[in-house]
Amino acid sequence: MYTIIDGRKTAADIRKEIAEEVLKLRNEGKKVPHLAAILVGNDPSSVTYMANKVKDCEEVGFRSTLVKYKEDTPEAVLLEKIDSLNKDNDIDAFIVQLPLPDHISENRVIESIDPNKDADGFHPVNLGRMVIGLPGFVPATPFGIVELIKRYGIETSGKKCIVLGRSNIVGRPVSILLSQKGMDATVTVAHSRTKNLPEIIKESDIIIAALGSPGFVKAGMVKEGAVVIDVGTTRIAAPGTKSGFRLAGDVDFENVAPRCSYITPVPGGVGPMTRVSLLRNTLRAAKMKR
Numbered sequence: 674m675y676t677i678i679d680g681r682k683t684a685a686d687i688r689k690e691i692a693e694e695v696l697k698l699r700n701e702g703k704k705v706p707h708l709a710a711i712l713v714g715n716d717p718s719s720v721t722y723m724a725n726k727v728k729d730c731e732e733v734g735f736r737s738t739l740v741k742y743k744e745d746t747p748e749a750v751l752l753e754k755i756d757s758l759n760k761d762n763d764i765d766a767f768i769v770q771l772p773l774p775d776h777i778s779e780n781r782v783i784e785s786i787d788p789n790k791d792a793d794g795f796h797p798v799n800l801g802r803m804v805i806g807l808p809g810f811v812p813a814t815p816f817g818i819v820e821l822i823k824r825y826g827i828e829t830s831g832k833k834c835i836v837l838g839r840s841n842i843v844g845r846p847v848s849i850l851l852s853q854k855g856m857d858a859t860v861t862v863a864h865s866r867t868k869n870l871p872e873i874i875k876e877s878d879i880i881i882a883a884l885g886s887p888g889f890v891k892a893g894m895v896k897e898g899a900v901v902i903d904v905g906t907t908r909i910a911a912p913g914t915k916s917g918f919r920l921a922g923d924v925d926f927e928n929v930a931p932r933c934s935y936i937t938p939v940p941g942g943v944g945p946m947t948r949v950s951l952l953r954n955t956l957r958a959a960k961m962k963r
Contacts, residue, residue: 675933678821678902684945687820688733691952695734706959707736708792708951709758709767713751713777714744718908719770722948726768729948735955738764748777752785759787766792766810766958768951771842789961792954795842804849810954815847817946818881818902819856827879827900827935830857835874837890837923838883839864843904847881882923892928901929901936904943 695705708730712723723739730737740754751769758767767790773779788798794810802809822829834851838844839862851858858879863870874880874894882890883904895901905923922939930936937943 675930676825676935678825678935678937678942680817680821680937680942680945683821683824684817684949686824687949688729688952691949691956692733694956699734703963704959705734705736706765706955707738707763708955709738709740709764711740711742711751711754711758711767711769713742713746713770713773716772719772723770725948726951729952733952735952744774745776746774748781751777751782755782755785759785759790764790765962766790766955768793790958792951792958794846794954800841800846803846806853810957811850811950812842812846813950813954814843814883814904814943814947815850816950816953817943818847818904819850820950821902821937821943821946822856822879822900825935829879832858832878833876834858834860834879834881835877836860836862836881836883837864837874838881838885838904840883843883844881847883851879851881880924884923886923887921888923888925890924890929892925892932895929895932897932898934899932901933902943903937903939906939906944 698705710723710726712719727737727739758764769782771779773782783795784797786796788796791799791810794812799809803811829851836844836848844862848860848862850856852860861873863873871894875896877899879900880890881902885905885907887905887907887909901924903922903924907921908918909921911917911919920940926938
């Protein structure tokens with residue numbers, strides 16, 4: 674029988690822990706953390722995600738600021754706002770919601786963020802510090818994945834782990850975290866050019882699926898007792914539902930789950946942990962300032 678890794682409950686537990694720290698700061702007369710977010714355009718997923726982030730801040734006692742720009746906002750205007758947030762001592766950390774419109778360079782935007790206020794953990798300085806094991810801000814989704822593994826007591830030392838996807842946001846960072854001392858997994862990073870992928874997946878004790886390809890991981894690819902972490906969140910049409918769509922993961926959950934020891938659902942698995950990891954990075958940024 675498999676165990677569902679409940680990201681919603683785990684994230685709620687962490688928010689409670691953060692709220693207790695914030696209450697302590699407030700009672701001591703100290704400044705509470707302040708997280709800002711920039712949203713460019715009206716992508717439905719991004720709008721919903723931002724609303725949830727504001728709600729999360731309210732729940733733990735953070736202050737929050739949401740800055741919205743139209744889809745056609747010039748890159749120079751966005752960079753000017755980022756520079757302003759970098760210099761604003763009242764803002765402890767901030768994020769720029771991705772993806773951005775095509776006319777804006779994501780790399781230029783990420784590199785313009787003060788590494789000490791980088792709640793997403795995407796800046797090259799923070800990624801570099803993570804690679805060599807120095808303190809910094811870890812990208813929110815990989816941070817959340819590792820925290821789920823730790824809190825569920827899942828053994829990683831010496832285990833074969835495959836990460837499906839090599840993005841700088843999820844795949845590469847989580848592969849590094851899982852291979853570092855303390856986690857000690859033997860990690861393979863697979864991608865679209867990987868040969869014999871089903872066979873490699875089936876040899877793995879831990880599968881991290883971050884491809885953005887709904888239902889890619891089938892039951893026949895998964896060995897008995899494997900741990901499966903599904904990072905995929907693709908919107909697909911669902912006629913008859915209120916929203917008209919549903920979120921689909923990279924794993925064929927219904928057929929894969931019976932073969933697993935642990936598995937994350939979609940939604941309700943990694944997603945809530947990504948959001949709460951932003952709060953943890955913001956709290957860390959506020960503590961560093963003090």
